[in-house]
Amino acid sequence: MRVPARKTVGLLAVCAALSSGAVSYAARAEEVTAETEYTEKLPVMGAHWTLVATDNNAYTLYDGDKGKILGTVPADFEANLAVSSDRHTYYVATTMWTRGDHGDREDFLQAYDARTLDLTKEIAIPARALSVFKQQSLGLSNDGHWAYVFDMTPTTRVSVVDLHSGKVATDIDIPGCALEFPWAKGGFSSLCGDGSLTNVAYDGGTPKITHSHPFFDANEAPVFEQSPSDTKNGIAYFITYDGKVFETKLGPDAQPAASWGLTEAAGMKPAGRGVQEMTWRPGGSEPFAFNAAQHRLYVLMHVGNYWTHKDPAKQVWVFDTQAHKLVNRIDLPEVARAISVSQDASPQIYAVSGSNHDAGKLIVVDTVTGKVLHSLEAGARPMSVVAGM
């Protein structure tokens, strides 16, 4: 095709413009370094970090100071998570079916590296108990040797997993009893339906089982399943629906000390069991937390009648467990159903807002100033875990 001279000039102009554009792109390309994709790593677990059960079938790791997500640990149906005492490993006890809602059921204890969040070990375990989140369904020994997984089929057992060999070491029947509260070393105790404890001494070899005397009325004033522990020292604080605290050094001869009352520690009369007796009561899905270094017990407290042990609360009461005294009352910006508390000298409360089963916020509160540091749309379920619990 013959190109008219006028058009030829025009084309040349376009070519020149294009080539000068290409030059300028090339020049810019020399100035910019192409980004490479990589995966973040985490430092050692911070004192103010918490893992919160979240909507997406996971535990979401938060930095409580910054109010930011640091990473995600996968966890399926009603999974429990525990942090190793050296903070190097997150253990998740979880349950899956090969085809989602059907197929073969598989139960695992999974180990995640706390710095890379890589799955490092996956240990098949017997069918664990499936219930609303309970920290007391999964425990670890302080020496890092054993994991205790509560099973219910519906007979009750605890599977003891050898974390060194990566195998289930033994299954221990705990008939009429449930959950596990690890000792400082070499065993765990379970709460029983007759108001006693079953104590299981096990450090390899043959388990030795003993029973405490009954110390609470399981029908009328049962001990909360979510009763907190000082895991390092193997001391449990068994708390009844009517607010009595039984401090118990766990071991083969575990025997609870004389009880003290939450409301009495606040200078009030004892909380009774009246169904029309409005008073301050503990309640929620995870209503208790304990800071061992400061001997402080944190309790979600609400005003209600008896049998409101699942009600959420807008206040956290802080008790000195040595003096048996209320030392602080911390207001929350909205009702919460679960709390945990960091284990350092400037503790933060991690509260999950809301009631029933809806997704809640993660509310971070400074216990020293009482200030709300963060209120985060977290899709949170009523369970948060910190290191050293």
Place this chain on the structure above:
Amino acid sequence: MTSRSVFDQFSERVTRGLARFSSRRSVLGAMGTAAVAQAFPLLPVARAAETSLTEFELKAQTKDPLRCDYWRHCAIDGVLCGCCGGGIHSCPPGSQPSPVSWIGTCRNPDDGKSYVIAYRDCCGRTTCQAPESCDCNTADRELPIYRPQNSNDIIWCFGTASQRYHCSTAALIGSAD
């Protein structure tokens, strides 16, 4: 599975026993202690004769079973199957009723009498996504997991094809007075 059939039998025994003897609390208490002391130390019979009413009982209604304050829901924890294509004692299509359950004792405000309610879960499908008003968590005389027959935190899908929780029902199984 052996454990399944054993538990089925146990469940049937408990349920039939409750229906037959539920007016005789002392007999039940003794039976519970003697017969199943290890697994389930006491049978879940209500303190139906209590003179004062719980907060739930004071507010309970008998007209709308799709609300948490319906009288049978005094100790339910979960999504109401009636909101999910099922009913007060039926499972939504595709899901399976659990053969065992936890037990509550609820007062019907119309006749002032108490009844034993079996809260059976419907299983084998992922959790029903019903409105929040259908998601209930009441706790009259609800006990911890070491008293499993009275504990509503447990996923009761034992003995079903899959233990996936879908929703909860509230079947009437007998008088508690």
